[in-house]
Amino acid sequence: MQPWALTFSYGRALQQSVLKAWQGKDENIAAAQEQLTIRARANSEACQGKYEGSGKGGAAAAGSLHQKNYSY
Numbered sequence: 481m482q483p484w485a486l487t488f489s490y491g492r493a494l495q496q497s498v499l500k501a502w503q504g505k506d507e508n509i510a511a512a513q514e515q516l517t518i519r520a521r522a523n524s525e526a527c528q529g530k531y532e533g534s535g536k537g538g539a540a541a542a543g544s545l546h547q548k549n550y551s552y
Contacts (some may be wrong), residue, residue: 490519490523493519493523494519494523497519498512498515498516499512500515501515
């Protein structure tokens with residue numbers, strides 16, 4: 481074990497699922513909150529090395545977040 485923590489940014493994955501479910505409509509707020517819970521739980525499991533696919537029910541789970549020529 482190393483004396484530092486290895487972390488990742490899951491922000492984009494969290495946002496994509498929530499925004500896809502919400503679509504800017506008040507009637508989709510509960511669905512968006514459910515997606516946030518699904519992704520947050522999956523991210524927590526991944527950070528602990530316990531992820532086994534629990535995030536597959538997310539709204540954006542089947543899609544790719546890859547953007548060609550994206551610059552950070």
